[in-house]
Amino acid sequence: MMIKEIEKLSGMDRANIRFYESEGLITPRRMDNGYRDYSENDLQILLRIKLLRSLHISLEEIRDLKNGSKDLMDTLSNQIIRLEQERQDVSYAKDMCHAMQEDRVSFADLDAKKYIDSINQTIKATGSTYFSVKSDEYPQVFYPWRRFLARSFDISIYNILWSVFLAFVFHVNVAARSGPENLLDTLIVFIMMLFLEPLWLRLFGTTPGKLIFGLRIENPDGGHLFYDEGLDRTLRVIGTGMGYNIPIYSLICLWKSYGRCIENEIQPWDESIYYTIKDTKRYRGLLYIAASALSFIVLFTIISSQLLPPNKGDLTVAEFAENYNYYAKLFEIDLGDEYMDETGNWDKKKTDGSVIYIGLAEKPEYHFTTENGYVTGVSFVIEVVNNEGFITSYNKQMFLTSLAFACAQNEVRLFSKIPNRIADKIDNNIFKDYSFTEAGITFMCDIEYSGYRDTQSHLLFPSNEDENYFSLKFSMNK
Structure with a gap:
């Protein structure tokens, strides 16, 4: 039967029927057109609810009667x-x-x-x-951990949104943010929260985190907060409730907020609103765990996708150069005032002269082997004779060259461990010969030197000998 018919037979308003349905006391069938089809059993349950509620028996007791846990x-x-x-x-x-x-x-x-x-x-x-x-009193929710976890989940969503922006707009390595950069990220996430949370509350009366735990925020008229009301509330939450995330002070604010919940005291930012909870069923905890795991997977996917270069498959020299410059920026490897142009040679960056670049002292000259216009091999040679200064390792150049070529291969996909294995092979063989194969590419490095002291670092210092010599030959070929 349709909603109008069951309204007439039960003597209940539509709002009451919808409420009991949302509480799980009746479960009408959904038809193909989206309308509800109420059964005779649904009608009988509504009549029983109407009778028992008229006798002032609580909804919780009626629920227990229905599921058989009470007599x-x-x-x-x-x-x-x-x-x-x-x-x-x-x-x-x-x-x-x-x-x-x-x-x-x-x-x-x-x-x-x-x-x-x-x-x-x-x-x-x-x-x-x-x-x-x-x-x-206004209805209030005094479940500190549910409220805290709901807000934490919301913040994780804002953090993911900011990470997406950093990764795919600015090509910033989100996995290697420094301490000051993390502070800046936190500030921006709070700014996002300040403007997005009031929007959630205005449109839906809840946020993603609150929705998981069945939490809702409404004004005393039962409607959604206006945007300025939500903005004022969120600003007070960030300040009074979270202490602007200032170390130590934020912990004090969180502890005070926890104490108010335990004592069933209304939080200062909730004094003029209705804060309600639909239920406290166990599945909401499982839903939170699943949603948190999903957010972690999304963030991990963002980080992993950054290891994939802009050009995949067979590469032209220009595409190889674009990959090379991409990884140099991603891993913040300073190339000084130069970059690799589309011919694979070094070119000066355009600057007004106000910026001073301090980059790698020696940049190798790359040699490309091509077939039908596509790169099949890349190599460079470094040779130094009777140099009075120290020699730096060329691990960064080999690292960038390797990723620019190897990560374009079809064997390297999302979540691939090949880039990490390549990096480990290079880093574990500083000033040493090596040869290995990854993604169908053979990597080789031959190093010879004399008259230098190996300090077990990325530097070779001249010894007291009058003559010294250093040679490095790096190549990779399909």
Whole structure:
């Protein structure tokens, strides 16, 4: 049956039916056109809910009755006891009203403490909650860990968005950010949060993290916050709740926020809003774990994708040069005031003269072997005779050359370990010969030197001998 028919048969408003459906008490079938098809069983459940709710039996108890964890007879017995207590409370409240009438006092002359003391004695004797004024408060969620994890997940999303921007717009190596750069990233992520979170709240009344835990934020009218309201709330969360992420101070702010939740105190930024939770079912924890794992995979994918060069497959010399320059920028290897042009030679960067470049002292001259216009081999030779200065290793040049060529091969895909293996082979053989094969390419390096002292670093220093000699021959070929 359709919604109009079940409204008529149950005597319930559509809003009530939708609410009980959202609570999982009824599960109508979805038809191909998207409409709900309510069964006779759904109708009977709604009628039972209507009856029991009219008797003031709580929704939690009705849920327990439906899933069989409670017995109807026991529930009715407990409700009779509660209703009897409520009858006594109502009778006492009625007597209290008569007593106040007999005292014939105005609001301005009312001695409230005298009557409150009498009510408190009744509460102490019966344990009644009838006289509580807690219902006058805005609904609030006091689950510190759910709130913290929801916000942490939101921040991880903003961090991923910023990482995507860094990786694919500026080609910045997001896996090798320095301490100051991480501080800058944190600042930008908070700025993103400041403007994006109010947008989430305005459009959906929740955020991705809050949605996972069934959390919602609304204004007292039951609608979504306006953007400026959400902006003000988020700004107070960042400042008062998170201490602007300032070391030590942020921990103090988080601890105070945790304490307020434990004591069921409203957070300063939530004083004029409704903060509700749909449920606390276990599957939400599993959903959070799955979502967090997915966000980690996305971030790892971004990092791995940066190791793939702009040009794949067979390379022209110009494409090889573009790959070379890409990796030099990605790994922040300073090439000074030069770059590799489309012919594979070194060219000066255009500058107004205000920038001073300090890069690698020696840049090798590359030789290319081509077939049908595509590169099949790359090599360079370094030879130094009777040099008075020290010799630097050419590991960075070999590293850039190797990645520019090898990572373009079809064997190197996303998450490939080949780039790391190539880097390890080169780094573990400083001023040593090596030969290995990766991605169908043979890498070879022959080094000879005399008159130099190996300091187990990336430098060779001249010894006291009058003559010295250094030779390096590097090549890679398909």
